[in-house]
Amino acid sequence: MKILGVSAHYHDAAAALVVDGLPVAAVQEERLSRRKNDAAFPMGAIEWCLDQAGLRPEDLDAVVFYERPMLKFDRILTSALRAFPHSRRAFAHAMKNTLGEKAWVRGLITAQLGVRRDKILFTEHHQSHAAAAFLTAPTRRAAILTTDGVGEWATTTVGRGERPADGPTRIILDREVRFPHSLGMFYSTFTAYLGFAINEGEYKVMGLAAYGRPSMVDQVRKVLRRTPDGAFALDLDYFEFHTSVTRSFSRRFVDLFGPPRLAHEPIDLETAEGRRFADIAASAQQVLEEVLVDLTRRLKRETGLPDLCLGGGVALNGVANTRILAESGFERLFVPSAPGDAGSALGAALYADRIHFGNPDRDIPDHPFWGPELDEADLARLAGEDGLPLQILDEPALIDLSVEDLAHGRVVGWMDGALEFGPRALGHRSILTAPHDLAMRDRLNRDIKYREEFRPFAPVVPIEAADRFFVLPPGGARLARFMSGVFPVRAEWRERLAAVTHVDGTARVQVLERDMAPRLHDLLLAYGRRSGVPVLLNTSFNLAGEPIVNRVVEGYSTFRRSGIDVLVAGRSRIVKRAVAQAAPREEVA
Amino acid sequence: MRSLLSLVHWWVWRDARRRATNLLRFAEVEADGGRDIVRAAEQTRDPVLRKLFLVHALDEQRHAELFRERGRALMAQLPPGPDGGGRTQWLAPGERGLDDLRVEQERDGSLLAFLHLSEKTAARDFAHYVDVLGHDPATREVFEKVAHDEAFHMTYTHAQLLRVSPEGHGRLLWMARLRRLWSLYLRFAGALAGLIGAVILTLQYFILVPPFALLARRAQAREPLGWVAIPEQRNGALTRQY
Numbered sequence: 111m112k113i114l115g116v117s118a119h120y121h122d123a124a125a126a127l128v129v130d131g132l133p134v135a136a137v138q139e140e141r142l143s144r145r146k147n148d149a150a151f152p153m154g155a156i157e158w159c160l161d162q163a164g165l166r167p168e169d170l171d172a173v174v175f176y177e178r179p180m181l182k183f184d185r186i187l188t189s190a191l192r193a194f195p196h197s198r199r200a201f202a203h204a205m206k207n208t209l210g211e212k213a214w215v216r217g218l219i220t221a222q223l224g225v226r227r228d229k230i231l232f233t234e235h236h237q238s239h240a241a242a243a244f245l246t247a248p249t250r251r252a253a254i255l256t257t258d259g260v261g262e263w264a265t266t267t268v269g270r271g272e273r274p275a276d277g278p279t280r281i282i283l284d285r286e287v288r289f290p291h292s293l294g295m296f297y298s299t300f301t302a303y304l305g306f307a308i309n310e311g312e313y314k315v316m317g318l319a320a321y322g323r324p325s326m327v328d329q330v331r332k333v334l335r336r337t338p339d340g341a342f343a344l345d346l347d348y349f350e351f352h353t354s355v356t357r358s359f360s361r362r363f364v365d366l367f368g369p370p371r372l373a374h375e376p377i378d379l380e381t382a383e384g385r386r387f388a389d390i391a392a393s394a395q396q397v398l399e400e401v402l403v404d405l406t407r408r409l410k411r412e413t414g415l416p417d418l419c420l421g422g423g424v425a426l427n428g429v430a431n432t433r434i435l436a437e438s439g440f441e442r443l444f445v446p447s448a449p450g451d452a453g454s455a456l457g458a459a460l461y462a463d464r465i466h467f468g469n470p471d472r473d474i475p476d477h478p479f480w481g482p483e484l485d486e487a488d489l490a491r492l493a494g495e496d497g498l499p500l501q502i503l504d505e506p507a508l509i510d511l512s513v514e515d516l517a518h519g520r521v522v523g524w525m526d527g528a529l530e531f532g533p534r535a536l537g538h539r540s541i542l543t544a545p546h547d548l549a550m551r552d553r554l555n556r557d558i559k560y561r562e563e564f565r566p567f568a569p570v571v572p573i574e575a576a577d578r579f580f581v582l583p584p585g586g587a588r589l590a591r592f593m594s595g596v597f598p599v600r601a602e603w604r605e606r607l608a609a610v611t612h613v614d615g616t617a618r619v620q621v622l623e624r625d626m627a628p629r630l631h632d633l634l635l636a637y638g639r640r641s642g643v644p645v646l647l648n649t650s651f652n653l654a655g656e657p658i659v660n661r662v663v664e665g666y667s668t669f670r671r672s673g674i675d676v677l678v679a680g681r682s683r684i685v686k687r688a689v690a691q692a693a694p695r696e697e698v699a
Numbered sequence: 700m701r702s703l704l705s706l707v708h709w710w711v712w713r714d715a716r717r718r719a720t721n722l723l724r725f726a727e728v729e730a731d732g733g734r735d736i737v738r739a740a741e742q743t744r745d746p747v748l749r750k751l752f753l754v755h756a757l758d759e760q761r762h763a764e765l766f767r768e769r770g771r772a773l774m775a776q777l778p779p780g781p782d783g784g785g786r787t788q789w790l791a792p793g794e795r796g797l798d799d800l801r802v803e804q805e806r807d808g809s810l811l812a813f814l815h816l817s818e819k820t821a822a823r824d825f826a827h828y829v830d831v832l833g834h835d836p837a838t839r840e841v842f843e844k845v846a847h848d849e850a851f852h853m854t855y856t857h858a859q860l861l862r863v864s865p866e867g868h869g870r871l872l873w874m875a876r877l878r879r880l881w882s883l884y885l886r887f888a889g890a891l892a893g894l895i896g897a898v899i900l901t902l903q904y905f906i907l908v909p910p911f912a913l914l915a916r917r918a919q920a921r922e923p924l925g926w927v928a929i930p931e932q933r934n935g936a937l938t939r940q941y
Contacts, residue, residue, distance in 0.1 A: 174937065178941055179940055180940040192912070192916055194915075194916075195905070195912075202896070202897050202901060215940070231937035231938060232937055232940050237934070284928065285929055288922075339925040341924070341925035341926045343924045343925065466937045663741045667737055
């Protein structure tokens, strides 16, 4: 069967194509449209997926949308009604926004793709998250927890999944917490309060938290309370996201935590105000972790299963994931490469395949590289036109030269194979540097990523060497496969890994198996032989405000506009003229 | 007309908070415009244009930083107060970026024509701002720097337009002018439609909604906090939208 999954209209639209039970293509619309967090109906992504498989829309057996739009409209309208008479603007906005386009998904898909109406299916938002987490994980039976801002009504669900070798695949979600009580909205409200963009700046809150002390957890527990049945509830007096289209938190929230940070104000951690913001971030982070750990402990007791699959946007919180792994009792924790809404396109397609159509289960290849492949010839053309010398190298020479570049403190733009599906650069569209000194971190922040100083960079390490440098608990390497956990850097290595060690001594490490990205794995080992430390700093190949690069030409334009010294695309390599002419700046210490 | 416009500009830039807010908004617009020009550089097959577009994009990025820094500096001198973003937006348009242009659907010639007119408008606007900012030399200096770059952008886009379309550049410029007018009309029509829609929906809200709001609130009062069981049948059919 040929099933297309689609997610759109909130943030991070995407399409994924499943053929005979296996994904053949999945990509976020932003990677093609070049508009960060593009939420528009993902026509570009759909066309690319179909082209990739050589299909026309009429060849599809089903198109599955990742949530039920009318049920979502029911939630939006009901929320506006409940907030009467304070929801006048929210009501008008919801009516125009939803009835203007978002409610008519069946018609939209029919109009855009020409697919028959009876081929269009709808999963529930959290079913899509659950399927994306469970059906892509290398486990046969697992407990499932999904948690995000909101889909239709559910904000958190728990259940279990089974995919026996000789029986039907099942995903049963047993119970849910309903809007407006939401861990995702709770965290997003603090994100907005701290002056970051909602749905984009949550990881900045997590990074900032490490600089603070959780001195305000009592206040945070006032706004997020536990219920007697072990769930949670927001005290809605502190929030406005359910009644307002412009503001997440109320005056009472400001009374409790003090004035919010304005988006344009820099965070200076040397000042009392900067430390207050860091303390608030630390407190919100700690309370979120406490709730998640408790939810998963209860789920462990209830199911007795060794594995937990985690889905929804909150699963991007690596610090919380690590605590869940350490304290919940689950032996293994699976977080897909795209646990958020983009990944739901794949989840929806897999759910329809296995559960709705009852097709036999198949193991999904355990990697995130479902996007467009590189076209190396593009780099030859671009370099030729701009008069930059291009080298096309065999594998060993490419690795040797790249190691030399990294050892001499150069910043390498690294493009290899197919694009990652999900928000993390996992070795195919990465910026790589030596991880040893803070000057490199500062240079990346200043000249390349143009971002806040407090944000950490992540390391990548081959699995064979991971334990030597990082304190990985049992199951830690698995969690770090898609950079979904944050683990302590061993004390004796923190100085040599200063550029990737966060202020609290941790790192959001990617543990790399050779099968997943052989060329990067070889580079890491070769760099280890050269420097004694087979670890590199790995950050996504993009500039601030832009999505991760996809095609070579985008990598090339990023290389030209930033402080990246060397661009490697497949086996092709170019260097900036200044770098080519300069003497080596510094050797590895 | 010109003196009336000067009066408007003077009024817009007179107030420090409004000035700071506008500068911060300009920073966003410049950054967005820069990203669109990057996209144009990535799309074109013309190496000369690619190089120029990349230089142009870096300029926009620098302008964004200049505006942001000055806006922040002004904001820092002010007592805490409401963020006045958006209130005077229509009075101080500055550059609009390329928000109504799908860069990937444009040919080089039409894109250059559009850019040329945008830069020309921006250069003219910024010259007006320089004229009325005598009381704030630091902000005035920012606009002078940016206006200098805009003059270069205006010149190179015109020169390149002549190169890539020696026969049709006049037609392309007129087409671009008409498109800008059309965009202006759409913006105006959209704002008017939004206003009418808001009035109608507000009337509906206060006339039709109250009984339903009462029912919704009563239902809410009966809803338990915490976990809610998911009925078995919800784990089933995918044909429903609700």
